[in-house]
Amino acid sequence: MSENRITIFVDGKALKAREGEPLLKACLAGGIFIPNLCYMEGIDPLPVSCRLCFVAVEGRAQPVPSCSIPVREGLVVHTDTPEVRRLQRQGLRLLLSTHHVECARCPANRHCALQDMTRFLKVGLKPKTVYLKAPPVRSEHPFLDYHVNRCVLCGRCVEICKARQDRPELTFIKRGFDTTLGFFPGGASNPQDLKTYRACVEACPVGALVLKDSNKNP
Amino acid sequence: MYEALKKEALKRKRAFEEDPRPIIQIGMATCGIAAGALETRAAFQQVLAERQIPARIRTVGCMGHCYAEPVVIIDHGASGFPPILYPEVNSGKAAMLAKLFLENGDPRLEHILGATKENDMIPSVMEFPRFNREKRLVMEKCGHIDPEDIYDYIAGGGYAAFAKTLERPGDTLIDEIQQSGLRGRGGAGFPTGLKWELARQSQGKEKIVICNADEGDPGAYMDRMLLESNPHQVLEGMLICAHAVGAGRGIVYVRAEYPLAVKTLEKALHQAKEARLLGNGILGTSFDFHIDIFEGSGAFVCGEETALIHSIEGYRGMPRQRPPYPTESGLFGKPTVINNVKTLATVPAILEHGAQWFRGIGTKNSPGTAIFSIVGDVTHPGLVEIPMGVTLRTLIFDICGGIPNKKGFKAVQIGGPSGGCLSEAFLDTPIDFDTLAEAGAMMGSGGMVVMNEDTCMVDVARYFLDFTQKESCGKCTFCRIGTHHLLAALEQLTEGKGESVDVNFLQRLSEDIRAGSLCGLGKTAPNPVLTSLKYFANDYQAHMKEKRCPAMACRPLVAFYIDLEKCARGCDVCEGCCPVDAVFTTPNRKKGIDQSLCVKCGECMTACPPEYKAVMKVSPPHLAPVIERPPQAARKGK
Structure with missing residues (x-):
């Protein structure tokens, strides 16, 4: 990424950005909110999996995920077109249709990415039909509890675990709708890893990963 | 070097042809074996040994005529007949042909499909549209050569195109492919020449060619057939591609579910190495190329190129956002060309006959x-x-x-x-x-x-969506959850619970999945729904509004009853064949079906004698007339 400062135009506003950085980052830094879940700095390649950060870029027929667009001089972007909002709302509704709403008991309450986005996109938090998976909590990991029906499968924790440990412990398992987070067995022997687990838990935007009771920790 | 190989191949071919003993040629690809070709071969071997008939058995690949498997061609020149193709040769037929044709010279004309050469006695198979309307360019040698013998391929002109291209610089090859207009046969139809060009220009010392043989579509098996019947043609295509883009390493990504293809390929690689067509210093030049086989573990999504790369790298097969395209940063970050089996198998023919010849086949924008x-x-x-x-x-x-x-x-x-x-x-x-x-x-x-006409399009859409939902890698929201909801709605329709489903919901969700998904699997997953909504709207309307399945294929939406006007009332065949005792007879010999017990297997309908055809099928189920089951009959049923 070069140090060239360039100008892009987002919703009619001129923003300064570094050439080549992700459009999403430039917009967020410039005070323009774009819904997002899976984006984290420093991951290469980016997952581009939550499919929420769509924007309309002039010259492209379809909305594109802004985290996958490197900014260049004179880029003209609209974040609030009907097509963009329709896709974002649909994506968020899909995520909520598998989400167990129990905000009062959730550690992410009031700083939850889903809550923020429902307010921003004006989508109801509780859809008519909700498909939940069983069992709701998986606790085979020695230090982590995993709340299956809170998880949005953004993959942030997987990426952190991959980056911080030479032997990653988290991965996706199963296929299709049944995809969840899984733990490789036999890990977690090293108490130093706890730092990584804390980082995973902090990175979770929805409170799906929580550390087990402190008395169980080493 | 190549001339020596060719000379050796022709020598072997001549020796084979000059041998006066009859040849029994058996199609032994997976399809043939599934139809019983192993038993057929065993039967031939047994009879030949018992009666000491001097004939040779030659195993070849598949000719593509699945309806006729196991296919056997018998070339018995001494009998005066041309080589004859026999369909559906089971072990009994094999023994009979060995005895009557090979021993006594009677070709049993009632069992033949046709002769494989023009002649005055027996109609040629080329007179049938199933044969003569085809234009075989890629499959030309399939079913005619022994896939396990490299010399068989070389004798028919194999590797000649590659040997010629070795003398040409790589960029002229790419020009030729670009002029030919060849488009990727894997599905999307991306121009092959352009892909090669991008890889050639890409920075990076080491480049890789991958042959994508992760064929996962239900009911598709041409990649398997090519690998099992003529693996060297695919290898030749890979060699040409490697020479054109400057790659030193190749990988064939083949599904582990194709064990015979893997075995054939391994043998082919070994033979190519022996013949110095692979390895270091190919055919005496400075060109090095090595091919490995990678067996996929059964994920449909791994046919998507970025997921395929992840899978080879040892990760879970999940696609990533493109760009960067694999030609720029592919396997282990190196420039990678990924081509389908059929694309690579087409390449040798193009270089042999030229781009203009290839352009002359097919349409303007899709030649070949x-x-x-x-x-x-x-x-x-x-x-x-x-x-x-x-x-x-x-x-x-x-x-x-x-x-x-x-x-x-x-x-x-x-x-x-x-x-x-x-x-x-x-x-x-x-x-x-x-x-x-x-x-x-x-x-x-x-x-x-x-x-x-007996197919319900809602059910077909449901079937395909069930497949894509199960094979979705789960990475992106729209594919993982969107296809699930779409499938749930279709399931409701086929089960007659579709009151809440409406066309707009299906249409909109499908369009959003298409626009929002990350990779080709998600983007195309709603296609069966979108097209069936467009072209078979009546099927959907009937399921939604009337709970009726027009094709009478969705079991929860149909019912069987017995038309008493047609029923002879004398026979009890329907009652006898019912696996759940749902069919009963009243004391005055009326037949009825207990809808609460009926599992709608249709056995009674099949069993009812054709002169009566009294069992009827209706949809929606409430249209079936109700006949009260007498209490004693119910007891007897239990």
Whole structure:
């Protein structure tokens, strides 16, 4: 990424950005909110999996995920077109249709990415039909509890675990709708890893990963 | 170096041909073996040994005539007959042919399909549309050469194109491929020459060529057939590609579910190495190229190129956002060309005959031929290679013999789970990449499922969506959850609980999945729904509003009853065959079906003698007249 400062135009506003950085980052830094879940700095390649950060870029027929667009001089972007909002709302509704709403008991309450986005996109938090998976909590990991029906499968924790440990412990398992987070067995022997687990838990935007009771920790 | 190989191959061929003993040629690809070719071969061997008949058995690959498997060609020159093709040769037929034809010279004309050479005695197979309407360019040698013998391939001109290209600089090869207009046969139809050009220009010392043989569409098997019947043609294509882009390493990514293809390929690689067509210093030049086999572990999504790369790298097969494209940063970050088996197998022919020749076949924007595996309700299913631009009607009715059992045509599903269902209105559409995409289907890898009038399109859409949902990698929201909800709605429709489902919901969710998904699997997953909504709207309306399945295929929406006007009342065959005792007889010999017990298997309908045809099927189920089951009959039933 070069140090060239360039100008892009987002919703009619001129923003300064570094050439080549992700459009999403430039917009967020410039005070323009774009819904997002899976984006984290420093991951290469980016997952581009939550499919929420769509924007309309002039010259492209379809909305594109802004985290996958490197900014260049004179880029003209609209974040609030009907097509963009329709896709974002649909994506968020899909995520909520598998989400167990129990905000009062959730550690992410009031700083939850889903809550923020429902307010921003004006989508109801509780859809008519909700498909939940069983069992709701998986606790085979020695230090982590995993709340299956809170998880949005953004993959942030997987990426952190991959980056911080030479032997990653988290991965996706199963296929299709049944995809969840899984733990490789036999890990977690090293108490130093706890730092990584804390980082995973902090990175979770929805409170799906929580550390087990402190008395169980080493 | 190549001349020496060719000389050796021709010497072997001459020796084989000059041998006066008859040749029994058996198709032994997976399809032949599944149909019983192993037993057929054993029967031939046994009779030949017992009676000491001097004949040679030669195993070849598949000719693509699945309806006729196991296929045997007997070349008994001494009898005065031309080589004759026999269909459906089971072990009994094999023993009979060995005795009567090989020993006594009687070819048993009632069992033949035709002669494989023009002659005055026996009609040639080339007189049948299933043979003569095809244009075999990629499959030309399939079923005629021994896939386990490299010399058989070389004797027929194999590796000649590669040997010639070795003398040319790589960029002229790419020009030739670009001029030929060859488009990727894996589905999307990306120009192959352009892909090679991008890889050639890409920075990076080491470049890689991957042959994508992760064929996962239900009902598609042309990649398997090519690898099992003529692996060297694919290897030759890879060699040419490697020379053109400057790659030193190749990988064939083949599904582990194709054990015979893997075995054949291993043998082919070994033989190519022995012949110095692979390895270091190929054919005495400074060109090095090594090919490894990588066996995929059964994930449909790994046919997507970035997921395939992740899978080889040792990760979970999940696609990533493109760009960067693999030609820029592919396997382990190196520039990588990923081509489908059929694309690579087409390359040698183009370089042999030239780009202009190739342009002369097919249509303007889709030159060349297409291989389809045509399955479902057709008389002669199998693999068909036709020039692009042939109409569906020609393909289905002329070449494949139309719909059996006097049923009507309803739809054809093209391109596997990513493709679409096209109605009768498209029968006269010429098939190429663009016309199919326009219609909402896609070429895909070439799977084609023909369906007759007894097929419910809602159920078909449900089936394909069930497949894509189960094979979704779960990475992106729209594919993981969107296809699940779409499937749930279709399931409700086929179960008669579709009051809350409406067309707009299906249409909108499908469009959003298409626009929002990360990779090709998600983007094309709603195609079966979108096309069936467009071309078979009545099927959906009937399921939604009337809870009726017009094709009477969705079990929860049909009921069986016995028409007492037609019933002879004397026979009890329906009652006897019912597996759940749902059919009963009242004391005055009326037959009835207890709808609460009936599992709708249709056994009674099949069993009812054709002179009565008294068992009727209706939809919606409440239309079936109710006959009270007498209490004693109920007790007897229990």
